[in-house]
Amino acid sequence: MSLREAFRVAIKALVGNRLRSALTTLGVLIGVLSVVLLVAIGQGAREEITGAIEGLGSNLLFVLPGDGDFGSAPTRSQFTIEDVEAIDRDLPGASNRVAGSVVGGEPLQADGQRIATTINGVTASYLGVVTRDVARGQPFGESDVATSRRVALLGASVAEELFPGTDPIGRTVTIGSIRFRVVGVMERVGGAAFGPDRDREVYIPVTAAQRLFATGRIDAIFVRATSTETVGEDRATVERVLEQRLVSDEFSVLSQDDIIGVVGDILQILTLVLAAIAGISLLVGGVGVSNIMLVSVSERTREIGLRKALGARTRDITRQFLLEAMVLTALGGTIGLLGGIGLAQVVAEFLPIPARVTTWSVLLALGVSIGVGLVFGVLPARRAGRLDPVAALRHD
Amino acid sequence: MSATAPVPTLLEAIDVTRTYTLGRDVQVPALRGVTFRVDHGDSVAIIGSSGSGKSTLLNLLGALDRPTTGEVLYDGRDVQDRSDAELAQLRNQRIGFVFQSFHLLPRLTAVDNVVLPLVYRPGSARDRRERAIAALESVGLGDRLDHRPTELSGGQQQRVAMARALVTEPALILADEPTGNLDTTTGDEIMSLLEQLHQERGTALVVITHEAEIAERADRRIELRDGVIVGGDLDMVEAGST
Ligand SMILES: Nc1ncnc2c1ncn2[C@@H]1O[C@H](COP(=O)(O)OP(=O)(O)O)[C@@H](O)[C@H]1O
Ligand SMILES: [Mg+2]
Numbered sequence: 001m002s003l004r005e006a007f008r009v010a011i012k013a014l015v016g017n018r019l020r021s022a023l024t025t026l027g028v029l030i031g032v033l034s035v036v037l038l039v040a041i042g043q044g045a046r047e048e049i050t051g052a053i054e055g056l057g058s059n060l061l062f063v064l065p066g067d068g069d070f071g072s073a074p075t076r077s078q079f080t081i082e083d084v085e086a087i088d089r090d091l092p093g094a095s096n097r098v099a100g101s102v103v104g105g106e107p108l109q110a111d112g113q114r115i116a117t118t119i120n121g122v123t124a125s126y127l128g129v130v131t132r133d134v135a136r137g138q139p140f141g142e143s144d145v146a147t148s149r150r151v152a153l154l155g156a157s158v159a160e161e162l163f164p165g166t167d168p169i170g171r172t173v174t175i176g177s178i179r180f181r182v183v184g185v186m187e188r189v190g191g192a193a194f195g196p197d198r199d200r201e202v203y204i205p206v207t208a209a210q211r212l213f214a215t216g217r218i219d220a221i222f223v224r225a226t227s228t229e230t231v232g233e234d235r236a237t238v239e240r241v242l243e244q245r246l247v248s249d250e251f252s253v254l255s256q257d258d259i260i261g262v263v264g265d266i267l268q269i270l271t272l273v274l275a276a277i278a279g280i281s282l283l284v285g286g287v288g289v290s291n292i293m294l295v296s297v298s299e300r301t302r303e304i305g306l307r308k309a310l311g312a313r314t315r316d317i318t319r320q321f322l323l324e325a326m327v328l329t330a331l332g333g334t335i336g337l338l339g340g341i342g343l344a345q346v347v348a349e350f351l352p353i354p355a356r357v358t359t360w361s362v363l364l365a366l367g368v369s370i371g372v373g374l375v376f377g378v379l380p381a382r383r384a385g386r387l388d389p390v391a392a393l394r395h396d
Numbered sequence: 397m398s399a400t401a402p403v404p405t406l407l408e409a410i411d412v413t414r415t416y417t418l419g420r421d422v423q424v425p426a427l428r429g430v431t432f433r434v435d436h437g438d439s440v441a442i443i444g445s446s447g448s449g450k451s452t453l454l455n456l457l458g459a460l461d462r463p464t465t466g467e468v469l470y471d472g473r474d475v476q477d478r479s480d481a482e483l484a485q486l487r488n489q490r491i492g493f494v495f496q497s498f499h500l501l502p503r504l505t506a507v508d509n510v511v512l513p514l515v516y517r518p519g520s521a522r523d524r525r526e527r528a529i530a531a532l533e534s535v536g537l538g539d540r541l542d543h544r545p546t547e548l549s550g551g552q553q554q555r556v557a558m559a560r561a562l563v564t565e566p567a568l569i570l571a572d573e574p575t576g577n578l579d580t581t582t583g584d585e586i587m588s589l590l591e592q593l594h595q596e597r598g599t600a601l602v603v604i605t606h607e608a609e610i611a612e613r614a615d616r617r618i619e620l621r622d623g624v625i626v627g628g629d630l631d632m633v634e635a636g637s638t
Contacts, residue, residue: 001514001515001516005515005521007513011504013503016503302499303501305499306499306501306512307512307516308484308485308487309458309460309487309493309499310462310488310493310512310513310516310560311485311487311488311489311513311516311517311564312482312484312516313480313481313484313485313516315485316479316480316516317483369637382576388461389460389461390455390460390461393460393495393499
């Protein structure tokens with residue numbers, strides 16, 4: 001039997017059992033759809049997050065406690081404000097290229113409201129180093145930091161929630177049990193589906209924050225190089241200074257590329273895990289195909305016997321059933337693929353989760369679905385092909 | 397009949413046995429040494445009570461099954477020396493089957509049922525269809541081409557099955573109780589059609605039947621009992637004798 005003829009027979013058999021074919025296809029369809037969709041979401045998240053990191057600028061260096069391996073347990077910070085000042089002294093060129101921050105999660109109260117925010121104790125240089133802008137009011141300066149003044153800059157969302165419709169500047173907020181005067185509101189950053197929401201942060205002088213959190217340490221140091229070319233020089237300076245000053249050498253200096261590399265790797269693994277989970281549903285769909293093909297073979301035993309009596313060879317029969325299974329899964333794969341792409345657009349449109357359909361997930365889904373048809377169709381097809389014609393004709 | 401000129405032998409069964417194995421060790425000897433010959437253009441009736449081994453013998457003659465011992469020679473070559481694929485080709489090219497229960501595919505129209513054996517040989521779809529239509533016309537069903545089996549009477553269904561058997565222009569038609577599911581009148585029509593085919597095209601015919609009347613109409617008869625030939629026109633039992 002020619003391949004074309006076998007194809008015709010397969011289509012005819014599938015159409016003859018429309019509902020069953022549709023339901024079997026559905027299993028594969030859902031599997032492929034979830035592979036495409038979940039990979040799209042994983043990929044979208046990866047692009048969003050690396051994009052956010054890139055937004056910080058390629059000149060920024062992050063100095064963090066620990067050996068920089070994201071997998072290891074967090075190390076307690078050894079950094080102090082004096083370290084920031086020491087780095088600042090040794091860096092060439094203009095000062096104010098170094099900033100430090102200490103972070104805490106105290107709730108914020110005002111006007112009887114209480115909301116959760118991230119409290120960022122920062123040096124006066126911080127906003128310049130990480131390139132954030134104040135929308136209204138004034139940032140605090142060196143003298144405010146030196147005197148631990150209790151002043152605060154509110155993130156855009158924080159300001160809106162606590163003081164809807166009114167000017168927060170000059171008003172008082174309570175952090176822990178200490179009262180701070182609002183001196184400014186930050187420019188809105190927006191758009192973060194993953195990671196900390198920058199618009200829910202509050203900035204206070206690092207000295208005031210250390211008092212609030214009862215610590216002498218700071219959590220992270222930021223350095224802005226004057227250009228991309230001098231990032232390496234600055235990194236060397238930072239490492240030299242800190243190695244002299246710190247007892248333990250438990251710190252790491254990371255550039256934007258380093259972070260994108262590490263975070264990107266983690267998210268890539270996440271994407272693969274998602275794909276694997278979705279792959280399981282594809283596998284289940286494949287088992288469904290196998291199952292229904294076995295039923296079909298047993299139902300059509302007499303047909304198989306007849307075809308053999310009329311001259312069909314074992315391999316004609318095997319091919320016919322294999323083709324049937326593959327048509328089923330390829331159909332499910334194609335519809336699932338289109339559905340997955342469509343759903344990814346919907347998700348991107350209505351949820352704060354970006355979704356990005358990649359070529360490899362498309363090819364993978366299609367290839368795998370046809371492969372599933374092949375693998376899960378082989379057993380029923382071979383069983384069909386091996387039927388003894390006499391026994392098959394007597395079957396009822 | 398005893399003075400006919402020698403005709404080429406189509407197939408020979410030589411001391412054929414067929415033992416079915418049921419479960420682990422129950423042996424059912426369905427045929428116990430049958431020697432038998434069919435010449436080109438022959439017509440043979442096989443008679444015998446139910447369970448005597450008629451169908452078993454027919455399956456062996458039709459290369460649907462292999463003997464336990466003995467030889468079944470087609471064109472002088474034993475089926476045991478041929479692969480399954482070669483036997484499939486032999487069935488497709490040399491043999492037409494007509495079954496008691498018709499064995500039409502219910503989803504297919506009459507034409508598509510008749511086309512079925514042709515899809516296992518090379519040729520264009522259009523050519524196949526034309527041949528199928530011609531075959532259906534020759535059995536008087538030219539006006540039922542697109543009917544499905546359920547839309548046809550039993551006699552008509554058996555005619556479709558006959559068209560399917562003759563569309564490949566086989567050398568031999570094997571019919572296992574072709575009238576068994578039909579009333580007497582319709583059965584007679586089917587038998588007449590088979591005889592007409594045999595006479596007009598010279599197709600050899602082997603028919604299993606219960607009915608003595610039908611058996612009488614064949615050139616030769618053999619009777620089976622308990623898997624051995626016990627009677628009939630024994631001249632053809634021993635290969636080569638006249
Ligand atoms: N597939 C089989 N397995 C076991 N026994 C069988 C099988 N086919 C036929 N037989 C047995 O072989 C004997 C001959 O059967 P069969 O050739 O069908 O007889 P007939 O066609 O003359 O009625 C019977 O006893 C039957 O029960
Ligand atoms: Mg029988």
